[in-house]
Amino acid sequence: MTNNKTLCPYCGVGCGLEVSPPAQAGRETNRDSQGNPMWKVQGDRTHPSSQGKVCVKGATVTEAIAKDRLLHPMVRNSLDEPFQRVSWDEALNLVVGRIQAVCKSPGADAISFYGSGQFCTEDYYVAAKLLKGFLGTNNFDTNSRLCMSSAVSGYVQSLGSDGPPCCYEDLELTDCAFLIGTNTADCHPIVFNRLRQHHKKNRDVKLIVVDPRTTSTAQAADLHLPIRPGTDIDLLNGIAHLLLRWGYFDSGFIDECTNNFPAFADVIKHYPPDVVAGRCGISVNDLETAAKIWGKSSRVLSMWSMGVNQSSEGTAKVQTLINLHLMTGQIGKPGAGPFSLTGQPNAMGGREVGALTSLLPGYRFVTNPAHCAEVEEFWGLSAGRISPTPGRNALEMIRDLENSAVKFLWIAATNPAVSLPDLERTKAALRRSPFTVYQEAYYPTETAAYAHVLLPATQWSEKTGTMTNSERRITLCNGFRFPQGEARDDWAIFAEVGRRLGFVEQFTYANSAEVFAEYVQLTRDRLCDQTGISHNRLKTEGPLQWPCSESGNLKPGEPARLYTDLKFPTPDKRAIFAAYHSRGLAEPPDQQYPYVLTTGRLYGHWHTQTRTGRIDKIRKMHPQPFIEIHPRDAKKLGIQDQDWVEVRSRRGYARFLATVTQAISPGTVFVPMHWGELWADHAEANALTHPEACPDSQQPELKACAVQLAPVKPEIVSSEVLYKATEFKELTNIQSS
Ligand SMILES: Nc1nc2c(c(=O)[nH]1)N[C@H]1C(S)=C(S)[C@@H](COP(=O)(O)OP(=O)(O)OC[C@H]3O[C@@H](n4cnc5c(=O)[nH]c(N)nc54)[C@H](O)[C@@H]3O)O[C@H]1N2
Ligand SMILES: Nc1nc2c(c(=O)[nH]1)N[C@H]1C(S)=C(S)[C@@H](COP(=O)(O)OP(=O)(O)OC[C@H]3O[C@@H](n4cnc5c(=O)[nH]c(N)nc54)[C@H](O)[C@@H]3O)O[C@H]1N2
Ligand code: SF4
Numbered sequence: 140m141t142n143n144k145t146l147c148p149y150c151g152v153g154c155g156l157e158v159s160p161p162a163q164a165g166r167e168t169n170r171d172s173q174g175n176p177m178w179k180v181q182g183d184r185t186h187p188s189s190q191g192k193v194c195v196k197g198a199t200v201t202e203a204i205a206k207d208r209l210l211h212p213m214v215r216n217s218l219d220e221p222f223q224r225v226s227w228d229e230a231l232n233l234v235v236g237r238i239q240a241v242c243k244s245p246g247a248d249a250i251s252f253y254g255s256g257q258f259c260t261e262d263y264y265v266a267a268k269l270l271k272g273f274l275g276t277n278n279f280d281t282n283s284r285l286c287m288s289s290a291v292s293g294y295v296q297s298l299g300s301d302g303p304p305c306c307y308e309d310l311e312l313t314d315c316a317f318l319i320g321t322n323t324a325d326c327h328p329i330v331f332n333r334l335r336q337h338h339k340k341n342r343d344v345k346l347i348v349v350d351p352r353t354t355s356t357a358q359a360a361d362l363h364l365p366i367r368p369g370t371d372i373d374l375l376n377g378i379a380h381l382l383l384r385w386g387y388f389d390s391g392f393i394d395e396c397t398n399n400f401p402a403f404a405d406v407i408k409h410y411p412p413d414v415v416a417g418r419c420g421i422s423v424n425d426l427e428t429a430a431k432i433w434g435k436s437s438r439v440l441s442m443w444s445m446g447v448n449q450s451s452e453g454t455a456k457v458q459t460l461i462n463l464h465l466m467t468g469q470i471g472k473p474g475a476g477p478f479s480l481t482g483q484p485n486a487m488g489g490r491e492v493g494a495l496t497s498l499l500p501g502y503r504f505v506t507n508p509a510h511c512a513e514v515e516e517f518w519g520l521s522a523g524r525i526s527p528t529p530g531r532n533a534l535e536m537i538r539d540l541e542n543s544a545v546k547f548l549w550i551a552a553t554n555p556a557v558s559l560p561d562l563e564r565t566k567a568a569l570r571r572s573p574f575t576v577y578q579e580a581y582y583p584t585e586t587a588a589y590a591h592v593l594l595p596a597t598q599w600s601e602k603t604g605t606m607t608n609s610e611r612r613i614t615l616c617n618g619f620r621f622p623q624g625e626a627r628d629d630w631a632i633f634a635e636v637g638r639r640l641g642f643v644e645q646f647t648y649a650n651s652a653e654v655f656a657e658y659v660q661l662t663r664d665r666l667c668d669q670t671g672i673s674h675n676r677l678k679t680e681g682p683l684q685w686p687c688s689e690s691g692n693l694k695p696g697e698p699a700r701l702y703t704d705l706k707f708p709t710p711d712k713r714a715i716f717a718a719y720h721s722r723g724l725a726e727p728p729d730q731q732y733p734y735v736l737t738t739g740r741l742y743g744h745w746h747t748q749t750r751t752g753r754i755d756k757i758r759k760m761h762p763q764p765f766i767e768i769h770p771r772d773a774k775k776l777g778i779q780d781q782d783w784v785e786v787r788s789r790r791g792y793a794r795f796l797a798t799v800t801q802a803i804s805p806g807t808v809f810v811p812m813h814w815g816e817l818w819a820d821h822a823e824a825n826a827l828t829h830p831e832a833c834p835d836s837q838q839p840e841l842k843a844c845a846v847q848l849a850p851v852k853p854e855i856v857s858s859e860v861l862y863k864a865t866e867f868k869e870l871t872n873i874q875s876s
């Protein structure tokens with residue numbers, strides 16, 4: 140394996156890429172549309188997850204990596220002042236001095252760190268060691284709070300541990316793929332591609348899609364259930380009701396491998412088909428068809444993502460889906476299982492490393508004294524140094540900025556001024572922060588406007604580290620370009636801060652391979668055992684799935700599944716049925732706000748567009764934000780296709796061009812999440828959303844809020860939504876030197 144193999148830095152599918160330099164002897168130079176030389180990308184055929192395939196995002200990624208980069212450390216005293224370029228030494232002195240002062244008074248609890256599923260495992264690890272270990276605060280959260288935390292909490296509560304048990308080979312072995320709350324075709328394209336091939340080749344293989352919108356995923360389905368937003372638990376309990384009634388359950392598995400079935404059976408009694416169909420807004424016939432397909436299939440693979448997780452009952456939704464697998468014994472065997480599709484490229488790695496407020500490395504919990512003791516010993520800390528209480532999560536961070544409990548905010552590799560809910564409130568809270576460090580690869584991004592210190596980070600292509608994809612496969616992302624400007628690797632910045640705080644020995648690493656080697660020791664004998672993996676092994680043998688212990692004999696490319704012995708990591712080795720009734724949406728529509736707004740993604744764009752907004756091909760694909768409205772609602776409101784519409788919620792407003800389409804259910808509207816302040820005027824999905832969250836996972840309900848709609852006169856909005864990077868530069872007052 141040569142060192143031009145890497146991983147796509149976008150979604151959790153984790154496709155292998157091969158990159159070749161812009162100018163190669165005897166070959167024509169690759170250029171982007173502006174004529175700049177560009178690294179060429181192709182799929183890595185040897186990568187077991189993607190087998191040479193890539194989608195448009197992976198294929199165009201190199202077009203954005205050198206544009207609008209943050210090149211030097213910058214500081215300013217207040218948000219109204221311009222940034223001044225400083226040396227790394229000055230910037231780090233300032234940061235370290237501030238941490239020391241805050242730790243002295245009022246104490247480390249006033250520090251909040253907010254990171255990202257786009258970190259490499261090594262970045263997370265050093266940050267977690269610094270914050271949770273050496274600073275003694277669990278106020279370390281990541282944007283996975285908005286993304287995967289319900290999946291984590293659902294897996295933990297139903298199966299005893301986090302960790303998707305399936306692998307991609309199951310896509311080609313299943314009889315029934317049950318896709319719920321996932322637009323896989325647009326958001327996990329290469330997973331969908333593999334599934335679709337299998338589905339097309341085998342007429343008996345069934346594809347069921349549960350989504351209020353007729354997405355491109357739903358269009359490929361044998362059965363599409365366009366349920367009302369927030370009625371997933373009704374649907375899943377309704378399917379369980381029929382499976383029980385018709386005798387499609389595995390009593391052996393239920394008896395031998397699970398607990399709590401009676402409580403679950405008690406709940407599903409209350410979900411007869413007519414009640415469920417009415418609540419979900421689907422026909423009894425379709426509900427029965429879904430249950431029949433599930434019941435008759437010998438291998439059922441369910442997949443889900445944000446339509447399930449981003450909900451005020453996200454954990455309950457995940458567990459209710461897992462219930463169906465437990466009831467029918469559809470887990471721990473090829474082609475079957477509850478498969479959470481991870482959003483970001485390394486959200487999985489974050490979970491393994493403990494990058495949520497309640498976690499520690501190796502799937503450990505801060506609330507478990509034995510876990511704390513193990514990690515303390517490994518890091519050479521005194522007993523009790525790690526706090527036994529979960530720290531401040533993303534939403535609590537906003538709350539505590541409001542009440543001035545946060546004195547030092549450190550944000551890295553995420554753009555909360557676009558991606559957090561209830562943006563007006565979020566921005567006001569960020570504005571109150573007495574000291575914010577923002578560690579980014581690009582400039583400008585919306586969040587830079589709220590920073591006192593900007594630290595330039597290297598990004599994919601410039602740094603070497605590992606990432607774990609949805610099927611628990613770890614790939615080495617090789618750095619293949621020189622860093623831009625003075626940018627440094629995230630892990631190296633955290634380590635440098637650690638050394639400057641006096642922990643020289645504990646934070647001295649020659650390279651990221653050393654960081655990884657240290658980290659894997661904390662996975663020894665844990666479910667996510669990675670002690671058999673090293674940068675060197677990944678380099679020579681290619682990507683590896685965990686579990687992969689030192690003594691393990693798994694060969695590269697050989698599929699690994701969890702729970703094939705039907706033993707689960709709970710105290711009595713049994714999985715647990717959850718018994719949940721549906722609670723519905725946190726903010727249901729009413730007379731004043733009669734529509735449900737749902738938000739999500741488009742095929743070409745990635746989140747807040749820091750990369751994809753700078754790629755011509757993708758901007759042409761999705762030139763502007765829009766709102767999908769059903770023709771019936773449009774007619775009632777006097778809105779025609781391409782009219783401007785103002786959308787208001789209790790928290791804010793935004794304006795979009797209408798796309799009048801049957802692809803959305805009546806009563807529901809959809810807007811994409813990708814347009815922040817930098818890319819369009821008043822088109823932020825999160826200006827509208829609310830921060831109500833799941834009580835178990837604390838994941839906010841980004842998928843539903845109540846809104847009202849009204850047509851607006853075209854003269855009050857600009858006819859074209861503009862790319863405003865230059866203006867934004869002035870807005871945030873950067874001074875280039
Ligand atoms: N192109 C692209 N791909 C991406 C990303 C990207 O930004 N762009 N981001 C990555 C990340 S981090 C993530 S988390 C994933 C997200 O991947 P997905 O979860 O597939 O994407 P979303 O569009 O956020 O939401 C999925 C679907 O949930 C549906 N939905 C809304 N409410 C409900 C409900 O109540 N019940 C059900 N069953 N469905 C509902 C929406 O209509 C939508 O089609 O994508 C990853 N891949
Ligand atoms: N309404 C609504 N809101 C949502 C969602 C939704 O469906 N609807 N989805 C939520 C979900 S699932 C997610 S995951 C979030 C995503 O939201 P964000 O995390 O805010 O989105 P990104 O644009 O991916 O931001 C990542 C940032 O990291 C920077 N970056 C890239 N690589 C590196 C690196 O190596 N180091 C450093 N330091 N920086 C780097 C990028 O330039 C970019 O600015 O949005 C959430 N918000
Ligand atoms: S499917 Fe995901 S990982 Fe694969 S190329 Fe597309 S964005 Fe990258």
Ligand SMILES: [Mo]
Pocket residue numbers: 285286287482483
């Ligand atoms: Mo995500």
